[in-house]
Amino acid sequence: MADSIRDQFPLLGTCVYLNNNSTGAVPKGVESVLSDYWETLRTWRDGVWEGWHDGLDEYLGALAAFIGAPPGSVAVDANLSTLLARIASCFDYRAPRNRVVTTDLEFPTVPFIWKAFRRYGAEVDVVGTGGPHLDEDELLRRVDERTLIVSVPHASFSSGATVDLERLVEHAHSVGALVVVDAFQTVGVMPLDVTALGVDFVLGGAHKWMCGVGTAFLYVRPGLLPGLEPAATGWQAGDRALTFQPSAGYAADARRFTGGTPFPLTALISRVGLELLSGVGIEAIRAHSLVCTERIIAHATEAGIPVVSPVEPHRRGGVVCLDVPDGEAVKYRLAARDMICSWRTYLRIGPHVYNTLDEIDEFMAALVAVTR
Structure with missing residues (x-):
């Protein structure tokens, strides 16, 4: 599996790179995109x-094809924060349906944005976990007829534990609530069919498992689009944007969630990695990921290193988190040996489709050595 596209990623020749959950490797095909972009700037014409x-x-x-979305249901912008704020700006937070239910496993931007909307009447309910895994039964109990939005990660950035989205979406819709999913930690390494799930909003981005840079995306369930009017907006969201005439209203499709003048380079770069992953296929990527993460868990268990991430394959994302004493220092000791991972409370090891089992064996041997 890894050998088929491994030579497309120059970074892999410099180190054992298992930090894809934080920043993925970028393929060498991007070099021609950058060269073309410079030539464009050098010989500028408005055309x-x-x-x-x-x-x-x-x-x-x-992107739409990769996540099972219909054409016209996906928009892109610079980052997830921008797009989530646009979602939030669509709603009138009047009681009794003004509750936003979220969890304490979110990446920090998510609760920060929802709490900012308390000034407009949003009542934010953060479901605690008491640990690195989500208490999904408690989450469902907190989602009721007063809930406007449920905002959850597909997988926690701090533990890799996944959420049963099918169960959550079914329950939320039964009480009239909408579901916003942050899939930044899973898209590109786990299958995600937004149409089959019936989910309302999905956010993700390019610079982790999707082998791109600096761009995020938003999927909106098509049936919702006509009733959504973002207040945090820009001229490209209008129905006559590219005519350069005043727009009478919002674009009919997901472009209504765009903002001002786009920066095209990051999307052009990110398309190279997306095409490579699409060529492999997400089911094959997921199968390879599970083999790799299982290998990490086996090594850690043998060495007596506590595994924080779920050991059950169906509840585990693409990353394995280990509870290593002095973990941040361990990360730097590993980096000195050209063994690259990340640390966010726990040591995070994220192999991707281009990584080999030999690399994992080498990395885990180095981890055991530096922790002793």
Whole structure:
């Protein structure tokens, strides 16, 4: 599996890179994109925007296909924070349906944004876990007829524990609530079919498992689009944006969630990695990921290192988190040996489709050595 595309990623020749849950490797095909971009800047003509918009549209189409979304239901922007704030700005937070239910396993941007909307009447209910895994039964108990939005991660950035989205979406919809999913930690390494799930909003991005840089995406369930009018907006969200005439209303499709003038380079770069992953196929990527993470767990168990992430394959994302004493220092000791991972409360090890089992064996041997 890894050998088929491994030579496309120069970074892998410099180290054992198992930090894909934080920042994924970028393929060498990006070099030509950067060269073309510089040539465009060097010989500037306004007409380049037509080609850039075509490139953005092609990236949107590829993204939609990758997550099982219909055309016109995906928008991109600089980061997840921008897109989540646009979702939040669509709603009138009047009681009794003004509750936003979220969890304490979110990446910090998520609760920060929802708490900012308390000034408009949002009542934020953070479901605690008492540990690195989500208490899904308690989450469902807190989602009732007063709930406007349920905002959850597909997998926790701090433990890799996944959420049963099918069960959550079914319950939330039964009481009239909408579901926002942060899939940044899973898209590109776990299958995600947004249409089959019936989920309302999905957010993700390119710079982790999708082998891109600096761009995030938002999927919106098509049936919701006509009733959503983001207050945090920009001229590209209008129905006549590219005519450069005043728009009468919002674009009919997910472009209504875009903002001002786009920066096309990051999408053009990110499309290269997306095409490689699409060529492999997400089911094959997931199968390889599970084999790799199982190998990490086996090594850790043998060495007596506590495993924080779920050991059950169906509840485990692409990362294995280990409870290593002085973990941040351990991360730096490993980096000195060209063994790259990350640390966020726990040591996080995230192999991807281009990593080999030999690399994992080498990395785990080094981990045992530096912790002793």
